[in-house]
Amino acid sequence: MSVLPPTDEALVAASLAARDAAWAPYSGYRVGAAVRGESGRIYGGCNVEIASFSHTCCAERVAVFKAISEGERALTGAAIATQDDPPATPCGACRQVMAEFGGDMPVWLVNLDGAVVATRLSTLLPGAFTRERLLPHLRRVHGKTPE
Numbered sequence: 025m026s027v028l029p030p031t032d033e034a035l036v037a038a039s040l041a042a043r044d045a046a047w048a049p050y051s052g053y054r055v056g057a058a059v060r061g062e063s064g065r066i067y068g069g070c071n072v073e074i075a076s077f078s079h080t081c082c083a084e085r086v087a088v089f090k091a092i093s094e095g096e097r098a099l100t101g102a103a104i105a106t107q108d109d110p111p112a113t114p115c116g117a118c119r120q121v122m123a124e125f126g127g128d129m130p131v132w133l134v135n136l137d138g139a140v141v142a143t144r145l146s147t148l149l150p151g152a153f154t155r156e157r158l159l160p161h162l163r164r165v166h167g168k169t170p171e
């Protein structure tokens with residue numbers, strides 16, 4: 025495994041700022057996330073809770089979907105901010121979504137006291153199921169590959 029890059033301070037700051045907008049009236053658990061797209065742009069997201077609980081969306085997925093919907097096709101890093109000490113790790117669903125676009129990108133887990141835990145997606149989600157596994161299947165069944 026390669027050495028982790030220095031902390032992406034702008035990304036960390038964006039995740040903390042994104043947390044300010046968290047809509048978490050039911051759990052009271054506020055999460056902020058930020059991802060950096062291959063263009064270099066940063067996209068923030070917060071958790072959005074819905075009274076019909078299962079429709080809630082985590083901060084990480086909001087950030088990733090914002091980036092992809094703005095035209096990014098690959099992510100180069102993520103930061104996730106909570107109040108926890110040590111900083112919280114992302115849920116399984118968000119690990120899978122980040123793996124779709126993030127390869128083995130660095131992930132910084134941070135909190136309000138300045139703690140930063142640096143890790144990688146492959147550490148958080150070893151053996152991820154990714155599009156590479158689908159490509160031969162798609163070629164066989166449809167004779168084509170996705171764009």
Ligand code: THU
Nearest residue numbers: 051053055071073082083114115
């Ligand atoms: N949450 C996130 O935003 N990200 C995670 O990775 C785990 C959980 C949110 C969902 C819900 O609004 C609250 O935290 C409690 O689960």
